[in-house]
Amino acid sequence: MQITVIGCGYVGLTTSVALAYIGHRVHCIDQNQERVQALQNGIVPMHEMGVAELLGQLRDRISFGRWDSFNLTTExxxxxxxxxRKDNGEADTSYVEAVARELGQRLSGDGLPIIVNKSTVPIGSARRVESVVSYYLKSRGINIPVTVASNPEFLREGVALYDTFYPDRIVVGANQGEAINILREMYAPILEQTFIPPEFLPRPDSYNLPAFITTTPTSAELIKYAANTFLAMKISYINEIAGLAERVGADILEVARGIGLDKRIGVQYLNAGIGWGGSCFGKDVQALIHTAGQYDYDMPLSSATIQVNLRQREEIIRKLQSALKVLRGSTVGLLGLSFKPGTDDLRDAPSITVAKRLIEMGAHVKAYDPVAMENCRKSHPELDMLYANSAEELAHGSDALVLVTEWKEFLSLPYNQLGKLMRQKVIVDGRNVLDRQLLTEAGFNYIGVGR
Structure with missing residues (x-):
């Protein structure tokens, strides 16, 4: 099939590469000329596992350009x-609106393609895009039906290709059977798992074929927000229990395992720590709350999800105060900056909140991250923070280390040697992933979350 993807960010580029890999011809459009030129040269302007590798293999089936390269024959x-997110929590749909206007001004009347909303958009956006495209088509004398479907993404940054090739489900919200059939055809190699997996991303042995869920656009849009809010809520819940575990002398790792083995609950997203971040959870929870407010409906659980998450970041500061007593003049090293491993994304990253609070309190802050430091320099030039080139440089002269991002390499650092470089041997394990016994034997004051 001929497919056009508007937007070459995390979702758009991952989707484009995956669709090209399973056999479609894909053209990606983005208004950022620098990004387009980089992609035309095979350079991926983000860190996402496997995307650059696949892009290098697919140059004959995937292309990039700006709006002037739009192909009217796309299906x-x-x-x-x-x-x-806007300041009031509402999702800013101005980019979606701009795309709808462009399509209305460019599409011809010779058989309109199916338009698909994959962006995370407020409820009613499929209808809104349809009305905007129709308005501009009619202003040009074209009066034919416009079909807009909702096809939300459920991708985790760092493993986005895996989630694209091996999804739990594919959700399509549409009012027309033709749109559902075309999208089922587009996704057929994934739904039936007939494609040959990339060498670096083999099909899981226990993988079952994904469900193809068809529903209305409104339900599809709500499924996306409800799913992300529930996952965020699950993390905030275990973090709230972790706070109680600390006070009563329980171990949150054992508590989480004890409740997670209940099949009704499940073990995933029960990892207590510094809290969630990224571009999705906070934005989507806020957008859901804002939508509910438009209907005069209160959502206290969703609101508490955000408050508990913000409190977790402050808890890291409290733990450092308890261990160091006075933060002013102390040096704190952050192990990790990105909001999760496998990406250089710093949107709503806990590291930024912690760094800002420490600097406000007079502490010296150092940071080391294997991939996100350059992004941090560019996106947060206001941070008076020293960037270390290695874990050893980070530890040298530090009074405390805080593990913020659970990069695999941080699990096996020579902490015994790092401790000898520090002024005080304090480590706050913000993800509960380090070996407490090993660190304690190395002379560290080990501080976990809920332990």
Missing amino acids: VIIIAVGTP
Whole structure:
């Protein structure tokens, strides 16, 4: 199939590469000329496992350009532009609206393609895009039906290709059977798992074929927000229990395992720590709350999810105060900056909140991350923070280390040697992933979360 993807960010580029890999011809459009030129040269302007490798193999089936390269013969148009959060929590749909206007001004009347909302958008956005495209088509004398489907993504940064090739489900919200059939055809190699997996991303042995869920656009849009809010809520819940575990002398790792083995609950997303971050959870929870407010409906659980998450970041500061007593003049080293391993994404990253609070309190802050430091320099030039080139440089002269991002390499650092470089041997394990016994034997004051 001929597919056009609008937006070359995390979602758009991952989706484009995956669709090209399973046999479609994909053209990606982005208004950022620098990003387009980089991709045309095979350079991926983000850190996402496998995307650059596949892109190098697919140059004959995937292309990049700006709006002037738009192809009228495309069969499916996928909108995958950003919907950042406004100050009031509402999703900013201005980029989606701009795409809808462009499509209305460019499409011809010779058989309109199916338009797909893959961006995370407020409820009613499929209808809104349809009305905007129709308005501009009619202003040009074209009066034919416009079909807009909702096809939300459920991708985890760092493993986005894995989630694309081996999803739990594919959700399509559409009011027209033709749109559902075309998207089922587009996803057929994934639904039936007939494609040959990439060498670096083999099909899981226990993988079952994904469900293809068809529903209305409104339900599909709500499924996306409800799913992310529930996952965020699950993390905030275990973090709230972790706070109680500390006070009563329980170990949250044992508590989480004890409740997670209940099949009704499940073990995933029960990892207590510094809390969640990234571009999705906070934005989507806030957008859901804002939507509910428009209907005069209160959502106290969703609101508490955000408050508990913010408290977890402050808890890290409290733990450092308890161990160091006075933060002013102390040096704290952050192990990790990105909001999770496998990405250089710093959107709503706990590390930024912790760094800002420490600097406000007069501490000296150092940081080391294997991939996210350059992004941090560019996106947060206001941070008076020293960037270390290695874990050893980070530890040298530090009074405490805080593990913020659970990069695999941080699990096996020579902590015994690092401790000898520090002024005080304090370590706050913000992800509960380090070997407490090993660190204690090395002379560290080990501080976990809920332990």
